Amino acid sequence: MSCIAAQSLAKSYSGIAAVDGIDLTVQTGQIFGFLGPNGAGKSTTIKMLTTLVMADAGNLSILGIDAAKSPLEIRKRIGVVLQQPSYEPTLTVKRSLEKYGMMWDVPAQLRQERVRRLLADFDLTEIQNKRNEDLSIGQRRRVQVAREFMHDMDLLFLDEPTVGLDPAVRKRLLDYLKDRAGAGLTIFYTTHVLSEAEYICDKIAIINRGKIIAVDSPEELKRRFGQEKTIKINIAERDERIRDLLEDITDCRVEFDSGTEVTIRSEQSSAVLSRIFGILKENDIEVEELSAVPTSLEDIFLKVVSDAPDS
Amino acid sequence: MHPIVRLVNRNLTISLSPGFLIWQVIFPLIYIFVAGFAYTSLIDRVPFGGRDLDYPAFLATGMIGFNIMNSTLVTGIIIWNDRRHGMFEQIMSGPFTRFHYILSSVITQAIVGLVSAALIAGMGYLVYFDQIEFNLSTVPLLVFAAVIGSVLFGSIASIISTRLRTSEGFNVIINTVFLFFAFVSTAFYPAGGAPEPLSTAFYLNPLTYLVDVIRAGIFGDVTEFVLVEMAVLVVLGLGLFVTATRLLTRLDF
Numbered sequence: 001m002s003c004i005a006a007q008s009l010a011k012s013y014s015g016i017a018a019v020d021g022i023d024l025t026v027q028t029g030q031i032f033g034f035l036g037p038n039g040a041g042k043s044t045t046i047k048m049l050t051t052l053v054m055a056d057a058g059n060l061s062i063l064g065i066d067a068a069k070s071p072l073e074i075r076k077r078i079g080v081v082l083q084q085p086s087y088e089p090t091l092t093v094k095r096s097l098e099k100y101g102m103m104w105d106v107p108a109q110l111r112q113e114r115v116r117r118l119l120a121d122f123d124l125t126e127i128q129n130k131r132n133e134d135l136s137i138g139q140r141r142r143v144q145v146a147r148e149f150m151h152d153m154d155l156l157f158l159d160e161p162t163v164g165l166d167p168a169v170r171k172r173l174l175d176y177l178k179d180r181a182g183a184g185l186t187i188f189y190t191t192h193v194l195s196e197a198e199y200i201c202d203k204i205a206i207i208n209r210g211k212i213i214a215v216d217s218p219e220e221l222k223r224r225f226g227q228e229k230t231i232k233i234n235i236a237e238r239d240e241r242i243r244d245l246l247e248d249i250t251d252c253r254v255e256f257d258s259g260t261e262v263t264i265r266s267e268q269s270s271a272v273l274s275r276i277f278g279i280l281k282e283n284d285i286e287v288e289e290l291s292a293v294p295t296s297l298e299d300i301f302l303k304v305v306s307d308a309p310d311s
Numbered sequence: 312m313h314p315i316v317r318l319v320n321r322n323l324t325i326s327l328s329p330g331f332l333i334w335q336v337i338f339p340l341i342y343i344f345v346a347g348f349a350y351t352s353l354i355d356r357v358p359f360g361g362r363d364l365d366y367p368a369f370l371a372t373g374m375i376g377f378n379i380m381n382s383t384l385v386t387g388i389i390i391w392n393d394r395r396h397g398m399f400e401q402i403m404s405g406p407f408t409r410f411h412y413i414l415s416s417v418i419t420q421a422i423v424g425l426v427s428a429a430l431i432a433g434m435g436y437l438v439y440f441d442q443i444e445f446n447l448s449t450v451p452l453l454v455f456a457a458v459i460g461s462v463l464f465g466s467i468a469s470i471i472s473t474r475l476r477t478s479e480g481f482n483v484i485i486n487t488v489f490l491f492f493a494f495v496s497t498a499f500y501p502a503g504g505a506p507e508p509l510s511t512a513f514y515l516n517p518l519t520y521l522v523d524v525i526r527a528g529i530f531g532d533v534t535e536f537v538l539v540e541m542a543v544l545v546v547l548g549l550g551l552f553v554t555a556t557r558l559l560t561r562l563d564f
């Protein structure tokens with residue numbers, strides 16, 4: 001069964017489309033990555049999927065429930081970590097987890113157990129007696145994510161949960177999410193950082209300017225966009241001829257910096273490389289350093305986003 | 312447990328801070344026992360329904376109304392904090408509806424209002440015990456005042472909290488409004504002694520109606536005018552509640 005099924009979902013703010021007719025299918029048990037630059041429409045999409053905001057148009061079914069008809073029934077079964085921080089300023093970390101469990105009607109004893117587990121899993125034990133208003137932004141974010149695991153749910157929405165976390169904490173959170181997904185939780189995860197999506201997601205949709213421009217597994221996205229290699233050549237001395245010489249090579253894009261470095265991107269890297277060697281040798285241009293690495297997914301993402309129509 | 316009960320539980324947890332309790336209990340006590348007796352040398356007796364009350368008794372009953380009004384600051388502050396700290400969105404994305412949220416605010420303020428009223432009425436008993444005309448309508452009138460007063464002033468606090476986002480603005484406005492209600496009313500002094508435009512202004516103020524009802528309950532003088540005042544409170548309270556609900560329902564994220 002698909003956990004999320006959306007057709008032609010759209011939302012405008014004062015006439016400007018924030019989300020411009022998107023289709024989404026998320027299978028149960030998946031971690032689904034929703035990737036896009038700032039302002040792409042990720043948060044607006046999450047707000048529609050979590051029934052916080054009504055879509056202007058389109059059909060939406062979450063966990064098999066029609067969002068227009070029974071939003072409350074959906075909300076009872078999902079967890080939501082919005083992009084915006086949310087906390088009770090005067091409660092301590094521990095007490096706010098406990099109270100959140102109470103709000104979700106979790107039985108008292110189970111609540112205690114979960115508080116203990118989550119404080120440990122999210123490395124919050126040391127700050128458990130601090131008030132939320134006294135925490136750093138990163139600590140507060142961790143509490144916010146941890147808190148959502150106080151209750152049972154079938155589907156969890158996370159809107160850029162790792163913003164403000166340092167790399168070690170970020171990794172720990174991603175691993176935690178992977179574990180939970182392994183135990184059967186479906187996760188809808190937005191981020192503008194591709195490496196994160198690549199690390200935890202089974203499937204990634206790329207959204208830009210309110211439109212989905214690619215949906216695939218990370219591997220497939222890589223295969224589709226990631227045959228490309230980046231070749232870097234450092235020449236010993238500045239040489240005016242090199243620009244004309246290299247631009248004749250087919251199947252590649254060449255970028256020059258002002259001085260001695262040339263960057264070439266190509267999907268036919270081995271052929272291109274041998275051509276470069278040939279040209280450099282014929283013209284007696286001395287190479288100081290040469291490297292060829294797969295273009296990072298980060299770069300692919302930027303490319304896909306910037307190649308999208310009307311950007 | 313019902314979702315509204317859970318929200319009320321949460322509301323009470325976050326609002327019952329020591330600071331708030333001090334504000335709710337110590338402040339009125341100082342008023343009743345210090346100001347009440349200090350002013351007695353100036354205001355000896357207050358005419359009320361064909362007899363004279365002494366000033367501390369008059370003031371203590373006014374403080375019950377004043378305290379009901381003040382207790383509704385709780386709701387304004389909760390709503391305002393929830394919006395500012397993202398909890399409104401968080402709650403609305405959970406197993407609750409806006410109706411649950413609004414009703415839980417009203418119930419929270421009614422509970423705090425009732426407890427405050429009972430507390431002040433209990434402590435005030437020390438100063439008005441010899442003048443009280445306890446009868447069948449005393450308790451119902453006090454409960455009526457606590458509930459309708461909570462709904463009415465709580466709605467005003469909610470309306471202000473939905474309109475303002477900065478903390479300075481919120482605090483300044485809400486305190487100004489409540490200060491105005493407190494001092495341009497019969498909570499602290501009788502309308503009779505005030506100069507004409509002011510004593511009329513007293514009757515443009517719902518707090519005056521509220522303390523009139525409370526005094527009628529405690530001193531046993533339910534006149535027709537008091538019944539009219541009760542009707543005005545109900546109509547005004549419901550009107551403001553509907554307005555507050557509408558505004559809260561229209562808030563977007």
Ligand SMILES: Nc1ncnc2c1ncn2[C@@H]1O[C@H](COP(=O)(O)OP(=O)(O)O)[C@@H](O)[C@H]1O
Nearest residue numbers: 013018036037038039040041042043044045564
């Ligand atoms: N409540 C709102 N009112 C007006 N415009 C909004 C609102 N929410 C989002 N937008 C606009 O919609 C677009 C998409 O925003 P958003 O969904 O927050 O993007 P993302 O989360 O991908 O950064 C942006 O141009 C943003 O300014």
Ligand SMILES: [Mg+2]
Nearest residue numbers: 042043044083
């Ligand atoms: Mg966003």
